[in-house]
Amino acid sequence: MLVIGLGVIGVLFQLVFILVEKKEEMKKALLLKMIAASVFVVAGFISMKECPDKRFASFIVLGLIFGWIGDFFMNYRFLVKKQKPVFLLGAVSFLTNHIFYIVALTPFVKGTFLKAILVTGVALVTITHWIVKQTDVKMGLKIFGHVYLSALTFITAETLFMFLAKTDNIGILIMCIGAALFTVSDYILILNSFSSKKKKWMRPANLLFYYFGQIIIVCSLMYYVG
Numbered sequence: 001m002l003v004i005g006l007g008v009i010g011v012l013f014q015l016v017f018i019l020v021e022k023k024e025e026m027k028k029a030l031l032l033k034m035i036a037a038s039v040f041v042v043a044g045f046i047s048m049k050e051c052p053d054k055r056f057a058s059f060i061v062l063g064l065i066f067g068w069i070g071d072f073f074m075n076y077r078f079l080v081k082k083q084k085p086v087f088l089l090g091a092v093s094f095l096t097n098h099i100f101y102i103v104a105l106t107p108f109v110k111g112t113f114l115k116a117i118l119v120t121g122v123a124l125v126t127i128t129h130w131i132v133k134q135t136d137v138k139m140g141l142k143i144f145g146h147v148y149l150s151a152l153t154f155i156t157a158e159t160l161f162m163f164l165a166k167t168d169n170i171g172i173l174i175m176c177i178g179a180a181l182f183t184v185s186d187y188i189l190i191l192n193s194f195s196s197k198k199k200k201w202m203r204p205a206n207l208l209f210y211y212f213g214q215i216i217i218v219c220s221l222m223y224y225v226g
Contacts, residue, residue, distance in 0.1 A: 003043045003222065007215040010039030014211045018204050026078045037071040040064060040214045047221035051171075057221050059104035063097045067214055070094040087193065088141075091148060094186075098151035101179070101217070105158055109165040116158035123153045131187055135194035145190055152183040171224025178216030185209035 017032035044064040051057035073090030077083040108116075124146060132145040159176035163169060185206050192202035 003047050003219060006039050006043040006046070007219070010036050010043070010215060011211060013039065014207065018207055021075075021203075026075070030072075030075045030079065033071055033075050034068075036211065037068045040211075040218055041068050043215065043218045044221070047218050051221040051224050053224055053226040056104050056224055056226065059100045060217065060221060063100035063104070064214065064218065066093050066097040066100065070097060091144070095148050095151060098148075098155065101155050102151065102158075105155070105162065108158065109162045112158055112161035112165055115161045116154055119157035120150050120154040124150050127187070128153065131190055131195075134191060134197055136196060137194050141194075145194075149183075149186055149190065152179060152186055155179045156183050169223075169225045171220045171222070174223055175217055175220035178213045178218075178220060180213075181209045181216065182213030185213055 013032055013036035017029055017036055020032055021029035041061075041064050044061045048054070048057040048061055070090045070093035073086050073093060077086035077090070080086055128146055128149045131149065132142050135142065135145065137145075156176060156179040159172050159179055163173040163176060166172070188202050188206040188209065192198045192206055
């Protein structure tokens with residue numbers, strides 16, 4: 001119940017942050033965003049105590065910490081003149097977050113890895129390629145975008161197949177739902193940050209999908225059975 005309560009508090013801070021950012025009060029928005037991010041990190045440490053697989057929990061919490069760092073850079077960029085380098089620092093932090101989540105899932109359930117790679121490959125040449133193609137950035141950033149989006153796509157696919165292979169592990173299903181929301185958030189983030197087709201709804205949608213994704217991943221720790 002404590003973790004769920006923290007999740008509700010975090011969502012409220014996230015909603016207030018979105019409203020304040022819309023008013024372009026960026027210093028106040030940064031503070032609110034970091035409070036919301038701190039909530040899911042604290043919830044992660046609390047949930048880790050309930051998780052029987054401490055190795056899994058430790059890597060998830062490390063991922064959450066790098067998500068917290070990514071949150072800082074993603075909003076701090078609005079307070080500086082050169083935004084792209086700061087955005088890149090945030091993106092690298094989130095990519096590190098994704099890597100820790102992938103490591104948490106190892107060793108993969110037998111037979112799931114190749115299936116997840118196949119799904120990621122299909123997404124890479126279709127959805128991911130289309131999204132990155134919409135961006136107006138240099139080739140190096142486009143390659144990074146492909147890698148970045150593929151990482152969470154893989155996590156979503158892998159957790160789904162892991163659950164189908166072992167349906168008593170409700171925690172991995174919960175993580176799959178969280179990763180799917182996080183993946184949608186990442187897709188919207190790329191379009192909103194670098195595409196000429198950005199819409200007003202994209203920024204709040206990106207932030208809400210992301211936060212719900214993170215807090216749901218935190219909840220997976222309490223139900224993960226290994």
